[in-house]
Amino acid sequence: MTRSASLPDTVRGHWVERWSPAWFLPYARMARLERPVGWQLLLWPCWWSLALASNAAGEPWPNPWHWLLFLIGAVSMRGAGCVFNDIVDKDLDAQVYRTRNRPIPSGQVSRKQAAVFLVILALIGLAVLLQFNRFTVLMGFASLGVVAIYPFMKRITYWPQFVLGLAFSWGAFLGWTSVFGSLGWPAVLIYTASIAWTIFYDTIYAHQDKEDDVLVGIKSTALLFGPRTKPILSAFGTLTVAVLALACWLAGVGPLAYVGLAGFAAHLAWQVKVLDIAEPMVCLRLFRSNWHAGWFFFAGLVADALVRNGGFV
Template sequence: MSQTDLSDARVADAPSRNFVYRTLPRWLWPYAQLARWDRPIGWQLLLWPCLWSAALAANVPGVAETGYGIGAFVWHSILFTIGAIAMRGAGCTYNDLVDQRIDDQVARTRSRPLPSGRVSRNQAKIFIAAQALVGLLVLLQFNLFAILLGFASLAFVAIYPFAKRFTDWPQFFLGLAFSWGALMGWAAAFGGLALAPVVLYAGAILWTIGYDTIYAHQDKEDDVLVGVRSTALLFGTNTRQWLIGMFTGAVVLIALALALAGASLWAYLGLAAAAAHFAYQVHRLNIDDADQCLALFKSNSQAGLILFIGLTLGALANAITALPPVY
């Protein structure tokens, strides 16, 4: 296969060495691109609030007495991972259906499967249904409250693709959808909610606005031409100051969530390390360097991982203290 044929089958902003192009049959490539399997950063960012919340629940003193131990935490983490990949793929496919005409006018996105004609709209709709079915099967493994809460998130998923048409804050609507896992992990553990996961959710929303503003600076020129809106355009040259506020607010709210849940020192150390990562992003940011904006955006998965490691260590410490004494 010629290099030209290969490039015609890929999208402009996807890594060419991804496993999609090395292992999957070529007929699956357009569907993998619709689901963004060649760009895992999206499902990773969707997953981290789920895992934070599940780990936060495992930090609660005496949680083992409720039946939510380390084994349940690990099982829920596996389910959330599968669900995040499936639902992020379904959401991206839906987004591409809504934005097909806009994507055709933006240099970075016109090579996507729908605007390039490699997948029909009907094929994309069938693919959404298949991915949503996987997500549903995962959701049904949880308690009734978590199932209903999961369905409630679909309202924000449906609204988000249209947000850039009616508000300068589409990143806020992305945060409402992408941070929903901050509620789900706790709900799956306890069958209800408390103030701690709600505050965690608010912190995750601010984090999402911050990292997606960085991402949006890649497309600001095209967005002006097409007539869509974003916080990158709204903040402009004041983006660094806005990011300081968003990331600081996220850290404060997450710290409050840790305190409300009775999390251990490990969780706070993880948050401190994540805060240092946020500061690094703000320091390094050049809003006129698209490649750097993309790299900094992707680095937020590292920040999510850092906080998750701290929370997980706190959960393990909590589980150890709950063990009966050995005589």
């Protein structure tokens, strides 16, 4: 198999593109391994919730083993979700410039081969999930319904980003339950905030495709918000920060967590300020920058736990 051209939104010079064997490259592209921001954004609700729960439990830092498990789980399950999405969207992808060269619509991988790869990724995710306590395992299985319906939502509603948020934010439950073995209001609030954040960043992402989406009948919040995108994103960003602040207050964390949250809020405000919905490359750059935004809040939570719970002793 020859090495085909990279997809338009591939990270330039990514190691997957440079070093993957030719036979594996289409599968890597189906799992979006060369576009890591997807699993990075899926990871943040997990790590935020884990860090907040660890802080609330009086631990000086989150369990490193759980950090790693959530990382592996985010990569594998984001990959599985993308493969499932590509199987469902084969015909639609063939009509959109940014997606028409994906492995399935371009004929590099058959739907049957993709289905086998999907099972492999799902089994990796299952192996990760089974390392946690029973309640967390049950919560993980409960996410499968919303994951399964997401690819169909863009056909029937202008709010597929909301449904994506329901799926992408589920880790907020798992991080908390991995520490406490039960749900708590801070986890529910991180989940809610992460849904608002998903609408924020995925609307920016969707503005890349809006012309093609109109032609093929795909719906999105980018089309729904249109020229009102900036003020509406400001509202969703404000909601995200306010609900995260409430989660911190209920969990009883200290001031460094709020310092980190302030950095996160400033990053979202900067994105709205520089956003140009008529420039696809600007939209892509800002969408990717949300990985960096998430670090502010996470670092604040970890630093607060270190100071408050004796991590420096």
